[in-house]
Amino acid sequence: MTVKNLRYYREKFVRHLPTRFCPGCGNGVILNAFVRALDDLSIPQERVLCVSGIGCSAWIPNPYFSGDSLHTTHGRALAFATGAKVYNRNLKTVVFTGDGDGAGIGGNHLIHAARRNVEITTILVNNMNYGMTGGQTAPTTLYGGLTTTTPYGNPENPFNLTSLVASAGATYVARWSTYHVIELTKSIKEALQNEGFSFIEVLSQCPTQQRRMFGLSGTSSEAPQRILEMFLESTYIRGQPLKNNYLYAIPKKTPEAVFKSVETKLSGFHPKLKIVDHMAFGRIIKINTERVEEVKRSLKDLDDVEKVADPLEGKIELGVFVKCERPEFVKTLHNIIERVGENRYGV
Amino acid sequence: MYEDGEKGLIVTDERLMMGLNGDEAVAYAIKQVEPDVVAAYPITPQTIIVERFSEYVANGLVKTDFVSVESEHSALSSCIGAEAAGARAFTATAANGLALMWEMTFIASSLRLPIVMAVANRALSGPINIHNDHSDAMGARDSGWIQIWCENSQEVYDACIEAWRIGEHTNVQLPVMINLDGFTLSHTMENVFTLPDDVVKNFVRDRRFIKVKGHLGESELRLDPGTPITMGPFDLQDFYFEHKLQQVEAMRRALEAIPEVDAEYEALSGRGYRLIHPYMVDDAELVIVGLGSTMGTASYVVEKLREKGVKAGLVKIRVFRPFPKDELVKTLRSIPVVGVLDRAISFGAPNGPLCEEVKTAFYEEKDRPLIANFIHGLGGRDTSPSMIEGMFHRLMKIKSRGRVDQLIEYVGVRE
Ligand SMILES: Cc1ncc(C[n+]2csc(CCOP(=O)(O)OP(=O)(O)O)c2C)c(N)n1
Ligand code: SF4
Ligand SMILES: [Mg+2]
Numbered sequence: 001m002t003v004k005n006l007r008y009y010r011e012k013f014v015r016h017l018p019t020r021f022c023p024g025c026g027n028g029v030i031l032n033a034f035v036r037a038l039d040d041l042s043i044p045q046e047r048v049l050c051v052s053g054i055g056c057s058a059w060i061p062n063p064y065f066s067g068d069s070l071h072t073t074h075g076r077a078l079a080f081a082t083g084a085k086v087y088n089r090n091l092k093t094v095v096f097t098g099d100g101d102g103a104g105i106g107g108n109h110l111i112h113a114a115r116r117n118v119e120i121t122t123i124l125v126n127n128m129n130y131g132m133t134g135g136q137t138a139p140t141t142l143y144g145g146l147t148t149t150t151p152y153g154n155p156e157n158p159f160n161l162t163s164l165v166a167s168a169g170a171t172y173v174a175r176w177s178t179y180h181v182i183e184l185t186k187s188i189k190e191a192l193q194n195e196g197f198s199f200i201e202v203l204s205q206c207p208t209q210q211r212r213m214f215g216l217s218g219t220s221s222e223a224p225q226r227i228l229e230m231f232l233e234s235t236y237i238r239g240q241p242l243k244n245n246y247l248y249a250i251p252k253k254t255p256e257a258v259f260k261s262v263e264t265k266l267s268g269f270h271p272k273l274k275i276v277d278h279m280a281f282g283r284i285i286k287i288n289t290e291r292v293e294e295v296k297r298s299l300k301d302l303d304d305v306e307k308v309a310d311p312l313e314g315k316i317e318l319g320v321f322v323k324c325e326r327p328e329f330v331k332t333l334h335n336i337i338e339r340v341g342e343n344r345y346g347v
Numbered sequence: 348m349y350e351d352g353e354k355g356l357i358v359t360d361e362r363l364m365m366g367l368n369g370d371e372a373v374a375y376a377i378k379q380v381e382p383d384v385v386a387a388y389p390i391t392p393q394t395i396i397v398e399r400f401s402e403y404v405a406n407g408l409v410k411t412d413f414v415s416v417e418s419e420h421s422a423l424s425s426c427i428g429a430e431a432a433g434a435r436a437f438t439a440t441a442a443n444g445l446a447l448m449w450e451m452t453f454i455a456s457s458l459r460l461p462i463v464m465a466v467a468n469r470a471l472s473g474p475i476n477i478h479n480d481h482s483d484a485m486g487a488r489d490s491g492w493i494q495i496w497c498e499n500s501q502e503v504y505d506a507c508i509e510a511w512r513i514g515e516h517t518n519v520q521l522p523v524m525i526n527l528d529g530f531t532l533s534h535t536m537e538n539v540f541t542l543p544d545d546v547v548k549n550f551v552r553d554r555r556f557i558k559v560k561g562h563l564g565e566s567e568l569r570l571d572p573g574t575p576i577t578m579g580p581f582d583l584q585d586f587y588f589e590h591k592l593q594q595v596e597a598m599r600r601a602l603e604a605i606p607e608v609d610a611e612y613e614a615l616s617g618r619g620y621r622l623i624h625p626y627m628v629d630d631a632e633l634v635i636v637g638l639g640s641t642m643g644t645a646s647y648v649v650e651k652l653r654e655k656g657v658k659a660g661l662v663k664i665r666v667f668r669p670f671p672k673d674e675l676v677k678t679l680r681s682i683p684v685v686g687v688l689d690r691a692i693s694f695g696a697p698n699g700p701l702c703e704e705v706k707t708a709f710y711e712e713k714d715r716p717l718i719a720n721f722i723h724g725l726g727g728r729d730t731s732p733s734m735i736e737g738m739f740h741r742l743m744k745i746k747s748r749g750r751v752d753q754l755i756e757y758v759g760v761r762e
Binding site for chain 1 (some may be wrong): 398402405447
């Protein structure tokens with residue numbers, strides 16, 4: 001990936017700035033990754049159609065992308081995009097959708113587009129809530145998550161979207177976060193080159209609503225960065241060697257209240273302690289140490305510590321999960337039409 | 348005033364006055380009614396209803412089963428399922444949410460399920476718009492729902508209590524839609540007189556069912572394994588038509604049932620509602636007819652014009668479905684000029700939806716006013732007092748000319 005001046009991308013691909021997104025929103029990061037992918041692949045924007053539904057994430061291409069874009073109704077972008085693709089198969093057709101839009105109200109379209117393996121790149125912005133309407137629970141909200149409609153915790157379980165779309169038949173499936181910009185950009189490039197249905201889920205920061213969700217009680221200006229760091233802390237990348245030199249202590253009270261006693265208890269091991277945000281556990285203490293097993297045993301009898309978590313516990317897997325070939329829908333459809341035509345008029 | 352005695356008359360007890368916006372008024376009333384099931388999906392400007400209500404649920408203030416479904420289609424479907432099983436069910440939506448429910452609105456009314464739904468009226472896409480007009484509810488005009496339109500949060504609160512008794516009236520058994528203008532009402536805080544919880548509970552009492560002939564004999568119209576019935580089956584050339592006429596009859600009877608419920612509610616609350624609310628029409632020469640919050644602005648204009656000696660008046664239509672034709676004709680028969688305000692367009696039609704109904708109501712009448720039609724406020728464009736004053740001036744011109752030259756006038760549009 002060649003890195004060019006930000007101004008270059010703005011002038012070439014973006015119609016209008018500043019965006020209407022809240023400060024620190026992940027949607028800008030995703031727009032950025034998308035236009036870099038287009039530029040790296042030298043895909044002219046005249047060959048791109050962006051389709052989106054309703055939600056903050058639907059605004060990534062419309063009105064900001066300077067090529068063609070179609071802003072449709074809540075959940076239906078993939079159905080619109082399928083129509084456009086069938087008629088004009090030379091277009092790179094890209095759908096931007098939210099977790100509510102793509103996996104909730106429009107979930108049916110998502111699995112059927114994947115099943116058909118229609119050549120559309122779908123970028124699903126997963127901020128784990130309905131951002132635009134004020135942070136209600138979505139089909140991606142974590143179990144127990146705090147939202148405006150689940151003020152004391154979400155009683156439902158979230159979808160594993162990449163598994164869902166993979167089993168429905170997509171030929172390219174990946175998951176990244178807005179922390180992983182380089183990987184995300186690379187993935188968008190792969191998706192744009194895949195002859196079939198491509199699906200990229202992007203865990204994205206929505207500082208406006210996620211402060212409640214993740215209990216980030218600090219200032220709002222520090223929230224975006226904290227969420228990004230939390231994405232790093234709470235994920236691991238498939239196929240990459242895992243570090244095994246740390247543990248998490250999940251405190252019964254606030255981590256500050258427990259920090260001292262953990263520090264004292266572990267003083268013999270000289271560990272590095274740090275308070276971190278974690279998607280599955282909230283604010284917890286990260287313990288860097290080479291003597292993992294001993295530290296674990298020693299924390300067992302500490303009353304202030306609810307539990308000790310291994311590095312992988314509660315973490316979300318990132319990476320490319322599916323990369324395969326299967327007949328593409330539009331191509332097959334046109335082949336059939338041509339074949340039928342030959343039979344009818346040939347001989 | 349607060350009387351705890353026999354009559355239990357509660358009119359203006361300061362202790363029961365709350366500051367509520369329209370959405371909160373809905374949520375609070377529904378909390379007091381405590382339906383068995385609430386299923387909803389968020390959409391601006393209705394969202395506050397669902398959020399407040401889910402707080403009530405989470406705080407244990409109601410025992411309602413609250414389902415955060417994945418679309419409005421599912422929201423109304425869940426309500427239909429719940430009501431078919433004998434429960435009371437409530438939902439709320441707006442604009443495209445109502446449009447997505449459209450299929451289900453017909454199922455609810457034809458199954459005769461008295462679901463109550465609040466609609467925070469918002470312009471239908473496209474282009475995408477989140478502000479107020481009436482295109483959403485007018486799109487559901489023919490779906491067989493009773494439609495009540497509110498001018499302020501107080502009316503919203505009261506309608507959310509009365510609606511259950513109206514819809515569940517054994518002569519009616521139809522779903523009820525309560526319309527409140529998006530943002531103008533949904534998000535604007537006003538003083539609202541509430542009723543004590545027990546008074547509301549007593550008033551709405553338990554759901555009443557009608558008896559039907561099932562395949563195993565007489566049974567209540569609900570799914571009860573003890574007395575099974577088949578709901579929603581195939582119904583072809585043989586009986587479909589008759590069943591539709593039963594809905595027609597239910598709507599007709601609603602015109603009688605609503606004033607009955609209104610009277611009972613008035614005795615309880617001191618607030619008397621009617622099918623239509625005329626204001627200063629007795630000696631009026633120019634009258635504006637319309638729906639919803641604009642009528643509040645219009646009444647202010649009417650008062651101003653009266654000060655200047657203009658004989659202005661207005662009629663607010665509170666119940667649009669069933670359409671209160673007789674009351675309207677009686678009230679407007681001798682008025683020289685009437686202007687009907689529509690906040691929606693029926694594309695290709697000679698008039699806006701409300702105006703067409705008003706004109707139809709007068710078609711068979713010998714005495715009838717000249718009727719003009721103003722379409723205004725689409726997509727949330729403000730309808731200011733001066734615009735309404737302008738409409739009255741148009742009516743004045745029409746009066747002096749003795750005829751209506753233009754079928755529709757679009758008010759407040761750029762040239
Ligand atoms: C049929 C319909 N129902 C509801 C809405 C209201 N609505 C607008 S955006 C949205 C949720 C968007 O959530 P998501 O797709 O996760 O996008 P985000 O804003 O979080 O990026 C909802 C429910 C709508 N526009 N149309
Ligand atoms: S509400 Fe969330 S997703 Fe929407 S613009 Fe703001 S930060 Fe972004
Ligand atoms: Mg979202």
